[in-house]
Amino acid sequence: MPDPDIPEIKRASLADDLLEALETPVLILDGNGALLRLNRAGEALTGYTLDEVTGRPIWEFLIADDEIETVRRQFLGCRAGNGPVNNTHFWIARDGRKRLMRCRHTAHRTDAGETGYVLVIATDITDQRVTEEKLTKSRSFLQSIIDASPVAVITINQEGIILSFSRQAEVTFGGKAEDVIGRNINILMPEPDRSRHDGYLGRYLETGEARIIGQARSLNAMRLNGEIFPAVLHVSEFQNGENIFVGFIEDVTDQRAAERQLSETQAQLHHTGRLGAMGEMATTIAHELNQPLTAASSLMGAAQLTLEKNTDERSARAIDLLEDSVSEIRRASDIIRQMRDFVRKRKTAPSLYDINQVVTEASTIALIGAEAEGISVTKNLQPDLPISMIDRIQIQQVVTNLIRNAIDAMTASAERHLTIATGYRDGMIEITVEDTGPGIDGAILPKLFEPFLTTKETGMGIGLSISKSIVDAHQGKLSAINKNTRGCIFTVSLPAGTRNGLSSQ
Ligand SMILES: Nc1ncnc2c1ncn2[C@@H]1O[C@H](COP(=O)(O)OP(=O)(O)O)[C@@H](O)[C@H]1O
Ligand SMILES: [Mg+2]
Structure with a gap:
């Protein structure tokens, strides 16, 4: 109903003034989509003047080719009286630049019920969309870095509520992000931290005294199934309106x-x-x-x-x-x-072992300090050796003895090189320890494996005899030869086993 206080003529010019004063582009179309009116903001955005485009359907000049169909269908839907229609599409300005527009179409009818005109109020959301895209991109970039992290990454707010939970966190703690986000971080801690954590946070926020932020700390963490495991935790803090804490948690069980x-x-x-x-x-x-x-x-x-x-x-x-x-x-x-x-009476505990691993472990210990004595070491461990049924500790003792003897033998040598090797020959696995010392004294060679035989001032002379009895008990063989050049080679042969036990001997 016309307002009785405002004369008709004034109403027309008021609407006109309003339209032109708006910062928002406004289009008025007839029932066929031909342009009747374009306000000043519309002219500024499209680069067209009203005079230039009056009477032309907008899909002829304003809408991108691949969107004409959709926009026309929506326009017709609006014209048919299906209520206001909102859509988002590109406008192509006069200079060819594209702007992303959110448009609201409203159809206005004549008293006879025909479509008088369609009002299009458009908002330019190009910049907003770019910002959103950038934000999403940088968010997903950050997320992908966090998810690629080999340590668990968890963020919490100042109440201790979990805000994010990385993929590795899911693996480490054994639960899905959606199941823990929103819960208190203390569900991932055993007692006493579990009951105290809220207090830790409160005290920090009150006093600003950091006990854990910025330093790595070893502690116990708890998986969602209640299993407690050793972990190293690193906490950083940042501000995002409120205090956010990021925890990096490494499972150090292995x-x-x-x-x-x-x-x-x-x-x-x-x-x-x-x-x-x-x-x-x-x-x-x-x-x-x-x-x-x-x-x-x-x-x-x-x-x-x-x-x-x-x-x-x-x-x-x-x-x-x-x-x-x-x-x-x-x-x-x-x-x-x-x-x-x-x-x-020490019970032997024979079991199937990978000899290379047994040798590696034994030599790690036996070679402590060897480098300082100027000894270089070569390891030739043959890959894919059959496994062997042995008492691991005893065989390691043999290897350690041989390596220690070799190191002792080379103290006075100019060339100090130790070779530890494994191999497979005639159904036997062989471990050899070779040195560049003076070789075995000819006088003791025939009695080499007898107890209490030593050429060392502080020697006990029992290493080789024990070694021999261990190897004998394994149905193996321990032998030694002097090399033609210098030094000697000790060889331990052990029967190769299969996964089902000892192979035919
Ligand atoms: N790699 C080696 N080179 C030269 N002599 C060796 C070597 N290994 C062992 N021997 C000789 O065998 C002796 C007995 O060795 P072992 O039974 O281990 O007792 P110990 O090391 O206490 O002397 C040594 O004293 C040494 O004379
Ligand atoms: Mg010895």
């Missing part, structure tokens, strides 16, 4: 296990080495002492018999003393035997 295994192996080697040495020594001592002890006890028996012929009190006393002596001697023999049995 690392820790490897470290532990190395030190266990070291300790075990040390222990078996000593036990083996004691065993050999006890055997020899038992053997050496057995004879004199047996002789002593039979001599005492004879003395007793002799004394029994006398009936005086002193002889009776001497017989008692001799009896006590015999039982003391028996006790001594028993102690020696028990000691020998005890050290001998």
Whole structure:
């Protein structure tokens, strides 16, 4: 209804003034899409003047070729009375530049019900779209970096609520991002941190005193299934309206296990080495002492018999003393035997092993300090060796002994080169340790594997004898030869096994 206070003529010019004052491009089209009116903002944006384009359908000059169909269909839909139509499409300006426009079409009818005109109010969203695209791009760029990170990346807000959870975080903690986002980060911590974490955050926000930000810290983390694992955590902070914390979490379970295994192996080697040495020594001592002890006890028996012929009190006393002596001697023999049995009784634990790995582990330990002594090392480990049924610790002890001997032998040599190799020959796996020392002394060569034979001032002379008994127990062979040039080669041969056990020997 016309407003009674504003005369008709004024209404027309008011609408006109409004249209021209608008910063937004406005088009008025007739029922066929021909242009009736273009306001000043429309002229500025398209580069056309009203006079130039009046009466021309907009798809002839304003709409990009590939969008004409769609825009026309929407225009017709609007004209048919389907209500206002919003769409987004490009306008091609007079100079050929494209602008992305969001347009709202409204059809206005005459009193007779025909389409009088269609009003198009257009908003230029080109710049907005570019910014959005840039933002999406840089977001997905950042996301792809985060997702490529080999450590878990988690962001939380200052209440400890999880905001993002990287792909590696999903792997490390065993859960989907959508299941943890929005929950408190403390679900990924075991006690006592779990109950204290909110307090840690609160204290930091209050005092600004950083206890963990900016430094790597080793701690325990917890997977969603409750499994606790060792981790290294690094936290950074940034501002995004509020405090955001980014945590980088590395699962160091495997690392820790490897470290532990190395030190266990070291300790075990040390222990078996000593036990083996004691065993050999006890055997020899038992053997050496057995004879004199047996002789002593039979001599005492004879003395007793002799004394029994006398009936005086002193002889009776001497017989008692001799009896006590015999039982003391028996006790001594028993102690020696028990000691020998005890050290001998370490249960062997044969299992199928990759010899290359066993050799690598043993040499890592045996070669500690070798470089400092000017020794260079070559390792020729033949790949794809068959596995072997061995007691890993014992074979490592053998390899360690051979390497240590080789290092000892080269202390006075000008050339100090050690070669550790593995190979496969005639159904046997071979480990060889070769040095450039003086070679084995001709005088000891025939008795090389006998115990207590040494040419070293501080040597015990039991390394090779223990090694030989270990290799023998494996149905293998330990041998040594002097090279023609200088140095010698020790070879350990061990039967090759299959996954089902030992192969035919
Ligand atoms: N690689 C080697 N080169 C030269 N001699 C060696 C080598 N390995 C062992 N021997 C000789 O064998 C001896 C016995 O070795 P071993 O049983 O290990 O006892 P130890 O090392 O305590 O002397 C050594 O003292 C040394 O004379
Ligand atoms: Mg030795």
